[in-house]
Amino acid sequence: MKKLFTLFFAAIITNAAIASQPKKVLIIGIDGVRTDALQQANTPNIDALIADGFYTYESWHEGITVSGPSWSTIMTGVEYPKHGVTSNSYSGSQYNNYPYFPTRAKTCLPNLYAVQIVQWAPMSDNVYNDGWNQKIKVCDGCGANSVSAAQTQLANPNLDVLFVYFDECDLTGHSTGFSPVNPAYISAIQTVDGHIGSIMTALQNRPNYNAEDWIVLITTDHGGTGTGHGGNSNNERKIWWVGSGNNPVSKQLTGVVDPGSYAIGNRNATVALNNPSQADIAVTALDHLFRGTSCNPLNPTWNLDGQTWLDSLHSEPLVTGVNNVTKNDFNYKFFPNPSTDLVTLWFENDSNEPVNYTITDMLGKVIEEKRNATTMNKNRLNINVADKPKGAYYVTVQIGGNSKTNKIIVE
Ligand SMILES: [Zn+2]
Structure with missing residues (x-):
């Protein structure tokens, strides 16, 4: 593997x-x-x-x-x-x-x-x-x-x-x-x-x-x-x-x-x-x-x-973009999943790169989009999902030229 x-x-x-x-x-x-x-x-x-x-x-x-x-x-x-x-x-x-x-x-x-x-x-x-x-x-x-x-x-x-x-x-x-x-x-x-x-x-x-x-x-x-x-x-x-x-x-x-x-x-x-x-x-x-x-x-x-x-x-999708980025440069924890109220992204890298994210539904419709939500060196970003109907969503996090998508279940 x-x-x-x-x-x-x-x-x-x-x-x-x-x-x-x-x-x-x-x-x-x-x-x-x-x-x-x-x-x-x-x-x-x-x-x-x-x-x-x-x-x-x-x-x-x-x-x-x-x-x-x-x-x-x-x-x-x-x-x-x-x-x-x-x-x-x-x-x-x-x-x-x-x-x-x-x-x-x-x-x-x-x-x-x-x-x-x-x-x-x-x-x-x-x-x-x-x-x-x-x-x-x-x-x-x-x-x-x-x-x-x-x-x-x-x-x-x-x-x-x-x-x-x-x-x-x-x-x-x-x-x-x-x-x-x-x-x-x-x-x-x-x-x-x-x-x-x-x-x-x-x-x-x-x-x-x-x-x-x-x-x-x-x-x-x-x-x-x-x-x-x-x-x-x-x-x-x-x-x-x-x-x-x-x-x-x-x-x-x-x-x-x-x-x-x-x-x-x-x-x-x-x-x-x-x-x-x-x-x-x-x-x-x-x-x-x-x-x-x-x-x-x-x-x-x-x-x-x-x-x-x-x-x-399973990491998926992995990495897009043009930079030769190693996993650790763009690593974060994503929890809890499923969630009822907050989803936390926890960054382990202390660069000051801004973090953007997009939440889409399972059909690809954008539900929420935020630019410059935080920077990686702030470590933690909480995303509120309590206001979203129960179900599955994709959260795509974009940093520099790279992006990664996690699936989240809102309960
Ligand atoms: Zn048996």
Whole structure:
């Protein structure tokens, strides 16, 4: 990912060129990997994604720590009270009301081509309205088969979304123990990390890789304790995910407060709002696919529970203009997002360059424009959004000959 990013800056390409890059999503699911075991294992390929990505070891499961309900949340962007899956029988599923994210994506991008490769058959057989153009099943624990199927799919230039799922860590946990001190469990995690390396190589070998805009999301569905899971202990509920895009800044999200769980009956919606949750995977994927279009990943009628973290793992558009500007010369933090009242830009550069900004709606109509709003050495610029109707906007910040656009949700 870093290589791709550097290339952008060397070339100094325009907004239009970046916007026209096809958006692509790779999701890698690893069943039953405890956070502390992942940190214990030797995983150079996941580490390489973390080094360029946004990640957390502190995502709390907000539902039932069983595979069927958990993957349903990851793929639909809603927790089980909405998608209805409470067990691996998948009975009670509400996928017609709360479909998998490829179905959501196709309501706006009908030509999207999406494929899933899974080892655990119920995830394929018991799910409907999932939007996959192809559902590929390989045998349980057959990671090498998943890799070879993924290599075939990644050679297809028309592929837009790929989900590859591995269950060998979960199988090993059930047979010998979900534990960071169980060598067999650690070894299974390391084996899957090797599979991820093969998949990343296949991704980067795509003939048009440098002209495509990929994000890679990796997550697990639950942890475990002893040889099982399904309960509400911290070792079952504490999970992790990694998002890697073209932003070379590695950022770990820490200090996350446990929002509680529907399964326990103590989920706190306010705390959950900024918590990195399973439901965020689908929403972040939709946001990436929809960026630069008029499609809204947070379509209110979809009633999604997740939020997008795309701006944390992906800079876009990057830089326009004529100067050979490095990222640090034009760097700022942008928070909070979503916001109800104020959005803060925080500049880390103490030059006296004036800062201009423009707020546009999703259709490109200018809502607010301000020249010389501040200078970078004043560090902070607060923009009031409380007077704007709820929804999504683009905030384009222009300094000297350079500009950068962030998407903001006003709630
Ligand atoms: Zn599972």
